[in-house]
Amino acid sequence: SLQPVILSGGSGTRLWPLSREAYPKQFLPLTSEHTMLQETVLRLDGLDAEHPRHAVGLAAPLLICNDAHRFLVAEQLRVIGVEAACIVLEPKGRNTAPALTLAALAATQDDEDPILLVMPADHTIRNESGFRAAVADAYLLAREGAVVTFGIVPSKPETGYGYIRQGRVYQAEGLAGRAYALDGFVEKPDAETAQGYLASGDYLWNSGIFVLKASLWLGLVERFCPDIAQAVGKAFVAATEDGDFLRLDADLFGASPSDSIDYAVMERLCGPDADADDLASAVVIPLDVGWSDVGAWSALWEVREQDAAGNVLDGDAFVHNARNNLLMANHRMVAAVGVDDLILVETPDAVLVASKESAQDVKAVIQFLQRQG
Ligand code: GDD
Ligand code: MG
Structure with a gap:
């Protein structure tokens, strides 16, 4: 078997x-x-x-x-x-x-x-x-x-x-x-x-x-x-x-x-x-x-279905004049206006804003948080 x-x-x-x-x-x-x-x-x-x-x-x-x-x-x-x-x-x-x-x-x-x-x-x-x-x-x-x-x-x-x-x-x-x-x-x-x-x-x-x-x-x-x-x-x-x-x-x-x-x-x-x-x-x-393997937020944007403007919107998210962004909003509304290639992820206690090309560098935040203890 x-x-x-x-x-x-x-x-x-x-x-x-x-x-x-x-x-x-x-x-x-x-x-x-x-x-x-x-x-x-x-x-x-x-x-x-x-x-x-x-x-x-x-x-x-x-x-x-x-x-x-x-x-x-x-x-x-x-x-x-x-x-x-x-x-x-x-x-x-x-x-x-x-x-x-x-x-x-x-x-x-x-x-x-x-x-x-x-x-x-x-x-x-x-x-x-x-x-x-x-x-x-x-x-x-x-x-x-x-x-x-x-x-x-x-x-x-x-x-x-x-x-x-x-x-x-x-x-x-x-x-x-x-x-x-x-x-x-x-x-x-x-x-x-x-x-x-x-x-x-x-x-x-x-x-x-x-x-x-x-x-x-x-x-x-x-x-x-x-x-x-x-x-x-x-x-x-x-x-x-x-x-x-x-x-x-x-x-x-x-x-x-x-x-x-x-x-x-x-x-x-x-x-x-x-x-x-x-x-x-x-x-x-x-x-x-x-x-x-969805190793970073940019990879998630790639694998998720994008709308006609290339945006991936999860939860209560709104965009205007914005292209190729990933917005994850599950606790409050998030809006993005006139921005491209951005990652925005909100949670109750932390918010990430990053350019898509820097998605791998999010580990710098982890290192910072670990130093803080
Ligand atoms: N149970 C258990 N215990 N699972 C673990 C542990 C552990 O100590 N460490 C990692 N895992 C799980 C992770 O949850 C993940 O599902 C899988 O094992 C692989 O571990 P990663 O830590 O994600 O490995 P990687 O991404 O650095 O590298 C591996 O995957 C790549 C493809 O995604 C390697 O196999 C690479 O060769 C491969 O290219
Ligand atoms: Mg892995």
Whole structure:
């Protein structure tokens, strides 16, 4: 069966002031009436029905989030009528490699060796059926032992993403779409390197979505990051069940090194420690489905439907002689007159005004607030 694993522990600070530590981006309804977490779960509806010949067998989702967000997660699933297989609670985030290791251990309890579909909880995908078709193909490949990644055609030399080098066509029986050998993986290169990758035309962005067997992930972690495997293994054995929640001891889980899937395993899979089998098993499926990780307000403006003047108005917002703005007004009326390319986000206790091209710099506000304590 295919076990969705939803990574929901991030903090999304570049979407301040709506996204906060206590209420991060994945729990906000940014792209539809559903929150991004709900969208992530709902996007899989129809997978089995649309691809009967792939015989996927979609399981109930497994979530990994911070302990502080357990009621948010439980409530948001309840609202859409979804029962989680398990909600694993991290006392403190140790980044995605320990999180996925926990998920793999938890998922292996019920099923012999499920295939994991690892999904960030805070991405948007416009063409959902296209995404499901790619996932169905990934399932076939992962069943044969592949590590499947999903690549996005890059549009700018973004340094916040991983880059995947696309190799020759990957042959496999029963695929509906295309798959390619993965010839290299570089997480968050510097600007010059990213520019080179873009110019070469050989690279795709890593979408952050992966499909692989639970046992394969556990084996890779053991090999490349034995410290994570050991600490998370110990924490998992001592975890306590509380309804749907699985709670970890803060000291035991905290003993794990903090590292991401991408640095801890994906880069190593293509690095000097890898052997020929590793490389032969790594695959990339190109995704052309309107993917965005909504990393900043400008990205939200891009993915939301714009009116004839290019404005995105959310809530009680009014514009006059204004073009290409994003206005988020949910607590009071906001009006913009004669301004272009602006971001305006109001909340009860803070208001952001920024030019769209400076959307990434919102993190300066976070740094300022952290200094203030
Ligand atoms: N449970 C849990 N615990 N989840 C976490 C943790 C953690 O400690 N840290 C992050 N997450 C979740 C986030 O909520 C997000 O859904 C996902 O894991 C990815 O983490 P990010 O912190 O957003 O990663 P990134 O954006 O820097 O980079 C990743 O995504 C890019 C695409 O958006 C990498 O996979 C890149 O290679 C990729 O290009
Ligand atoms: Mg991200």
